[in-house]
Amino acid sequence: xxxxxxxxxxxxxxxxxxxxxxxxxxxxxLDANAFNKTFIDVRKSIPNHQCEAFETLSKADxxxxxxxxxxxxxxGILTQFLQDYYHYYTEHKVVSNKxxxxxxxxxxxxxxxxxxxxxxxxxxxxxxxxxxFCFGVLIGAGPMMFAAKDAPxxxxxxxxxxxxxxxxxxxxxxxxxxxxxxxxxxxxxxxYRCIFLFFGDRGWVTMARKNGLKKIELYRKPYC
Amino acid sequence: xxxxxxxxxEYQCKTYQNLKSLIEEILNTKGLGIELIxxxxxxxxxxxxCFGCWIKKPGECVINDKMAQINRSVMTSDIVIYLNPIxxxxxxxxxxxxxxxxxxxxxxxxxxxxxxxxxxxxxxDTYPKSIIIGYGDGLSDEDKQLFIDITKKHRRNIEVLICxxxxxxxxxxxxxMELGRVDNLL
Numbered sequence: 526x527x528x529x530x531x532x533x534x535x536x537x538x539x540x541x542x543x544x545x546x547x548x549x550x551x552x553x554x555l556d557a558n559a560f561n562k563t564f565i566d567v568r569k570s571i572p573n574h575q576c577e578a579f580e581t582l583s584k585a586d587x588x589x590x591x592x593x594x595x596x597x598x599x600x601g602i603l604t605q606f607l608q609d610y611y612h613y614y615t616e617h618k619v620v621s622n623k624x625x626x627x628x629x630x631x632x633x634x635x636x637x638x639x640x641x642x643x644x645x646x647x648x649x650x651x652x653x654x655x656x657x658f659c660f661g662v663l664i665g666a667g668p669m670m671f672a673a674k675d676a677p678x679x680x681x682x683x684x685x686x687x688x689x690x691x692x693x694x695x696x697x698x699x700x701x702x703x704x705x706x707x708x709x710x711x712x713x714x715x716x717y718r719c720i721f722l723f724f725g726d727r728g729w730v731t732m733a734r735k736n737g738l739k740k741i742e743l744y745r746k747p748y749c
Numbered sequence: 750x751x752x753x754x755x756x757x758x759e760y761q762c763k764t765y766q767n768l769k770s771l772i773e774e775i776l777n778t779k780g781l782g783i784e785l786i787x788x789x790x791x792x793x794x795x796x797x798x799c800f801g802c803w804i805k806k807p808g809e810c811v812i813n814d815k816m817a818q819i820n821r822s823v824m825t826s827d828i829v830i831y832l833n834p835i836x837x838x839x840x841x842x843x844x845x846x847x848x849x850x851x852x853x854x855x856x857x858x859x860x861x862x863x864x865x866x867x868x869x870x871x872x873x874d875t876y877p878k879s880i881i882i883g884y885g886d887g888l889s890d891e892d893k894q895l896f897i898d899i900t901k902k903h904r905r906n907i908e909v910l911i912c913x914x915x916x917x918x919x920x921x922x923x924x925x926m927e928l929g930r931v932d933n934l935l
Contacts, residue, residue: 536797593798595849597903598839601795605842634859634867642839642899649837649892722859722867729857733804743857746873747808748824 527697529560530585534567534592534603543667547629548591550686554694560587567606575606579613587625587697588656590647593667594632598643607650614654624656625702627693631667633725635718637709638663644707659702662689665711666721678717685710750929752781753826753877755819757843758789760834764884768832768912772882775923781828786819788843793819795846802853808872809853816850824854826877827929835885835911838895866903871933876906878931882919884912905934 531552535542545566552562563581570578582588592603599607613619628647630640644661651658664670670686673679689708696703712721730740754772756765776783792815801811810816823829831848834841840848854876855869862868883896893911900909910922 536795537799538797595796595798596845598899599845600798601842601846601849604836604840604845605790605795608836608842611837636866639866639903642895642902645895645898646837646839649839649895653837722861726858729803732800733807736805738804738807743803743807744872745807748821748854749873 527560527586528584529555529562529587529589529697530565530582531562532565532567532582532588532590532606534590534600534606536568536600536602538568542593543631543671544591544593544629546671547631547662547664547667547686548589551589551591551627551629551690551693554687554690555697556694560697567602570606571602575609576613578606579610582610583614583617583619583621585624586622587627589627589629589693591629591631592643594630594640594643597639599646611650611653619654621655624651624654625697626651626656626658627696628658628661629664630661631664631670633666633668635665635711635721637665637711640664641707657702659693659696660705661707662686662693663707663709665709669712669721678712682710682712750781750827751825752776752783752828752830752928753822754783754785754830754832755844755847756785756787756832757834757841758787759843760841762886764886764912765832765834768882768884771916771919772830772832775920776828779923779928781928784822784826786815786822788815788819788847790843793843793846793850795842796849796852800857803857807853810850812850816847819847820851820853823851823877824873828880829877830880830882833881833883835883835888835892835896838892839899874933875930876933878926878928879907880910880926881907882910882912888913906931 531548533545533548535544565578628644630643632640640663648658692704733743773783794814805811831844833844854872856872858870859867860870881900897909900907
């Protein structure tokens with residue numbers, strides 16, 4: 526039975542992250558009778574459970590990493606985790622069969638293309654641990670995929686997500702890599718982009734007001 | 750004028766020492782004052798994605814560690830140089846933590862740039878000139894290109910150099926740059 530390790534790498538701890546929700550969607554596409562599925566939450570593995578997580582990872586046949594885009598690449602917490610795993614991998618001389626790696630990257634901006642460099646980083650990591658990078662699922666407007674999931678205009682993107690995760694499941698079933706091109710998913714912003722940005726902006730003001738701040742205070746310049 | 754150097758205290762190999770000496774020499778020649786901040790897991794933690802720097806304490810990180818000093822030093826410098834070990838074609842974790850946690854220096858809202866992409870608007874009218882210098886031994890061409898793309902494809906007003914160049918090439922690159930604060934094109 527193949528060991529599939531699903532890594533969630535959002536730094537948030539007190540709320541369920543968007544990255545974890547995408548990972549759960551991907552996991553649901555994998556037949557529980559055919560695969561061993563183990564979840565690693567990077568945030569919870571630091572600092573005391575990292576060895577346990579690395580041991581699990583070293584026995585993986587498939588690694589799926591889901592994370593949010595921070596400054597156009599990986600969040601620092603995931604960078605640290607992969608850096609530390611690479612040290613573990615070299616120190617313990619981990620030997621494994623060809624491991625398949627997939628990336629699921631989501632960003633708050635509408636354009637899924639901006640996730641590409643983060644996917645390339647996961648590809649580079651895969652090469653460093655002698656694993657085989659398959660493809661990435663690049664998601665724009667990630668949080669909106671759940672916040673507005675029941676809206677009529679979300680039907681197509683949600684279907685695309687399901688198809689992308691099915692493509693991961695299908696790829697895992699085969700020994701050979703059956704697909705290498707990335708999958709890009711976002712809303713059809715031809716019509717909805719202005720609305721998305723308007724409500725996005727308003728959301729920040731609403732959240733700040735809950736903390737007792739006026740809109741003007743969001744523009745503070747403490748280091749002038 | 751003041752230059753701030755930010756380096757990763759966990760990757761201080763010989764390449765780093767040579768690079769740091771060279772950069773200090775270049776900056777000294779140009780008459781710049783230098784502040785060095787070394788970041789590591791003992792003085793800087795990761796960004797928690799809480800957005801407290803936007804909706805609780807606008808402009809300041811809510812985590813109580815070295816980052817408050819770093820953000821103040823960044824915003825009061827004329828040039829900021831990140832001496833960055835290249836790991837898997839991107840920033841090392843410690844440098845990435847410093848970059849992620851510079852989020853308070855931007856505003857939370859969205860704006861559309863001339864190329865059609867979305868970005869958070871600047872908080873300030875001017876910013877220090879940012880220069881990112883990557884180093885590492887045995888880097889593949891693919892990782893070097895990725896390191897350049899991560900920044901150059903998405904940010905304006907930032908220079909990226911990779912320390913596989915000769916000393917003369919790096920000096921020349923600095924001579925060609927306008928050193929000093931820049932406008933707020935992010």
